[in-house]
Amino acid sequence: MFRTVLSLILWPIWFTFFAVTMILFFVLFTIVPKQHLNYFIRPISWAYCFFGGQWLVKENQPPNPDGQPYLYMFNHESMFDQFMVAAFIPHYVTAVGAIEQFRYPIWGYIMRTYGVIPIIRQNVKKAINSLSKAEEALNNGVSFLISPEGTRTLTGELNSFKKGPFHLAKNTGTTIIPVGIIGAYKAKQKNDWRLTPGKLITRFGQPIKQKEFENLSVEEIRDLVFDRIQHLIKPEGSS
16 A cells, blocks of 8 residues: 555656656757767666655766777666666667657657667567667667666566677677666566665676677577676675
8 A cells, every 4th residue: 555655656756757858858869969968868867766766876887988889788677777777877878679669759759869779579580670770880889778688577587588689799799798787676567557665776797898708609698698697686695
């Protein structure tokens, strides 16, 4: 009952802030160069978590922007995940997003303008085409956020990883940054509209550079990153 009442209070606040930022982004994205947008996106991403009843903190430092491009790979727990990572990345970074998100008029426009690449997961041929566009962007020095699980976990456990993101890493030699998302599943589960206020932790792992995976198969790179992220999200003190 407490969660229900609190959620009824928080959601209107969150959506009001979201609507205001959509107008702000609509303006900013037309006048501010992409490489400078992170100055606005970082505090706004933090605020998205805050107005959802969450206190967002960072553990470990993100990589130096000079080493770009990067593939930031994170576990996918809830609607807060992308905000949890974007709040701490000190440079322009875009993403691959489900095609459904682009069907919302203002939100879809903002995503396309920002450089997010739509992907149709159910269509293998079109999904490969989307990843080819991401590969081209990586080769041009653009960093990406991507969740190897593809969709949000329904149990809180780390799901198996798709191979697509690791083909990207293999083909481009892009440095992989494993990121552990902690607390987001408890904050907002996929099949529950209610919010649970609490603490969100973004934990950046050590970069995995090309020399570490250039002789590995795509499957071996996938397993390596899975193990790194699994280690990052382990409760403290567990073996």
